[in-house]
Amino acid sequence: MSADCILMVDHLSMRFGGIVAVNDLSFDAERRKITALIGPNGAGKTTVFNCITGFYKPTAGTMRIAHETGAEIRLERLNDFRISKQARVARTFQNIRLFPGMTVLENLMVAQHNALMLASGLTFLGLIGAPSWRSAEKRAIDQAKLWLERIALLDRADDAAGNLPYGDQRRLEIARAMCTEPVLLCLDEPAAGLNRRESAALSELLLSIRADHGSSILLIEHDMSVVMEISDRVVVMDYGQKIAEGAPRDVRDDPKVIAAYLGADEQEAIAVMESGT
């Protein structure tokens, strides 16, 4: 591997009973780059995500995270919360999973739970109001405020998260994931349901995350304008397998990819492309 990879997926397979959702998938995501995972519906993209983020135990294969310290973590060996806590992989969800009954600010504070728990001395320092706890809390609030400014929700910090409009909720979910200070951010269809303006703002946010925080991003997306604009690398799946991989432009023109999206076969796609229509 010439490039510095943060995520290495090798021969990943996932079976549900008789159904093979993911079949021998291998790909890498480079550090400090944005990698997009695309493919028609039912291709198995969210299943891959769920394997990487610990919601499913893969039937076969390995997924490795390489931290900059040189430590390598096998994701299939960790279960649920440890993937966020130890492997520093954060994710957002297709159906937005905020804490609707808590305020925007509280949502971002929950994300910093592990750091705050340590700072509160497993709660005991917090109970007695120790100054070290108080300053740690203040730092966490400041961190939250920073993110709120970036996603332009600072004036809605005290509103219930469930009351926010859809686009704001999506951005809040991303900010919340970033508050866990991950090395890899996995986004499940972050542009779903966003209009053109909101998609552009999202692209800008993701690009700034890559630039300023040095986080690597892996995203599933159907909105091709977002994919083309921000991805450094695209992996295409269909029927649980990888059918193409490369720079966005190359993937876009690949007849196999076109055929998969059209539901046609490859020969037809080549014929259509060559005829110039």
Added chain:
Amino acid sequence: MDYFAQQLINGIVLGSIYGLIAIGYTMVYGIVGMINFAHGDIFMIGGFIALISFLILVSLGLTMVPVILFIVLLVSMAVTALYGWTVERIAYRPLRHSFRLAPMLSAIGMSFVLSNFSQVSQGARVKPVPPIITGGYTLLEQNGFAVRLSNVQIIVVVSTIVLLAIFTWLVARTRLGRDMRACEQDQIMAALLGVDVDRTISMTFVIGSALAAVAGMMYLLYYGLVDFYMGFVAGIKAFTAAVLGGIGSLPGAMLGGLAIGLIETLWSAYFSVEYKDVAAFSILIVVLIFLPTGLLGRPEVEKV
């Protein structure tokens, strides 16, 4: 060996009763996703209705036992089914789309209402009846111990088998059964396709209650008594049976019922009677921890 055989017979009979109650739990949980805490008390009401109708028929002068039993069965099933229907209409239907704790607390409240209703209306004392069906068969006799199969036991098991066959056919072959299965899978879609969801859910409760009534009547015939508290304990055990068999599965409920009945009987016979309820409750905990989908249930994959 004969002692064991006798316990086996007793266990199967008790298990049939639990199984009949368990079917009601599993059907309701499958279709509306709630544990009907009042179902055990429906069983108790069924027993009381059977008791009272029996008393009336006898005092009216009827003497032919099969006729009496048949009438008592019908009356008890019909009236208890009406109780089940009413409970669903009053306490569960308004809360169907409410938040999750609401139907549970409503069910607990309904359970208190039913058990205290019978306590207030019929007095708190246990009601005994003289044995209605007597006689039986001695299967084998050895060393002075006889393994007996009483007529009551035969009736209980045979009725259970017949009813189980009828309702399995109902669920698999009739329109109502199909509607039930559709509602279990996706209520909204079923409604969009023309299934009367309210009526289907009501019928589920009605059928479950009717079966519980039969169980109540069998309990009365077998043990010769009813009391207002019997619903609570039997309810938990029957729910354990439903979970053990796999919630949502009709044959599973019966299987679970038999298992619980056997375990309870064998435990009382060989270990201690006082702790037999503890044994049954512990099974519930063990099953839910190690085998949450039960013996015949389908594993649930969490969708994120």
Added chain:
Amino acid sequence: MTTLAPEPTGVSRAPMIAFIFKKALISALVALVLFSLMIGIRTEAGPTGQLIYWTRFGDLAAMVAIVFGGSIVMELLRHWWGPVGTVRIMPPSAQNALALLRRAVAPILLIFTVLVPVIFYDQRYILDLGILVLTYVMLGWGLNVVVGLAGLLDLGYVAFYAVGAYSYALLATNFGLSFWICLPLAGILAALWGVMLGFPVLRLRGDYLAIVTLAFGEIIRLVIINWESLTGGPNGVSGIPRPTLFGIPLTPGDDGLAARLGIEFSPTHRIVFLFYLILALALLTNWVTIRLRRLPIGRAWEALREDEVACRALGINTTTTKLTAFATGAMFGGFAGAFFATRQGFISPESFTFQESALVLAIVVLGGMGSQLGVALAALGMIGGFELFRGLEQYRMLVFGIAMVLLMIWRPRGLIGHRAPTLFLKQAQAISSDLAGEGRG
């Protein structure tokens, strides 16, 4: 130019009356069938052991008539008030006044409670009632941590109450330890029991967790009844020593508190002492809960209730979070149990039935999950309501059941319909309960 007359609005009277009448008739018929055997006939074990019965057709007719009339009343109310759940918008002046009132309720209630022994010094009955209410307030606040904050369905809370009570009783009668030493021990033992219980079952979801906790509660009760050598079985433990003010007993003798303070002894002293003791314990529960809510652990509890999957994705160890909620709630239950034992002087398994768990759960849900004030008001209402049934004990649980059903239909989210955020930049805005999660596990 023709002007169109507006369409007649509102349903005309005659079909409306017919509709209501028909509905009432159906209800009455259903009631007739349901009650015919259970109310119309009364069975009892006769003098010679056989079953006898007599008829009560008068009662039956009365009940059917009540159902008929009640059905008419319900329909009329529904017609006038609109269906359950309609939102009424109040004018802003009324809203502001109400908000002001709401903020004042908690401090006023607290001051009143502190002054109760002063105001009602001679009325032993009121003081006893106050102690009972405060005990349930504390139990409600304890269970609130588990059910209200963390969203875990616990139907067996009475088990921790029992562990606390029996721990104190057995430690005091067998080892002669004082109340003040046993109190923290009772809490620790109850918390340990909570952890042991919680560990295997806390990954169960929703209803399953509820029924398992119910089973645990019953197991505890059955073990207490049957393990006679340890717990005295159905006879319970008696002779539990009364509490002392850090070693000074409240007795008439020369070493008693009264003698030391130079005032005349009165048995009311002990009751007043118990009152302030339970008040202090309850306020401690309240204070700890409020502080914990503002700390990461409390926030994690509430996040758990909102969306457990999201918590896991944020790196929160949901198992330990659930366990701490469970253990904290159990600890407070244990404290309350120890108090109960010392107040009564005698405990038996009869005090620790499923009905107690259901009652405390009803208090928490009625109070509006997570709201401290709501739980206190609900406890006051429920226990006060129970007291009204002195002498009519058999109807008490029946009415309680009916009340639970009605309250769930009318106000499923409880009295206090909103959640107060624990942190705000500019202004705390109450969040409507409709948004708050219910907890899936």
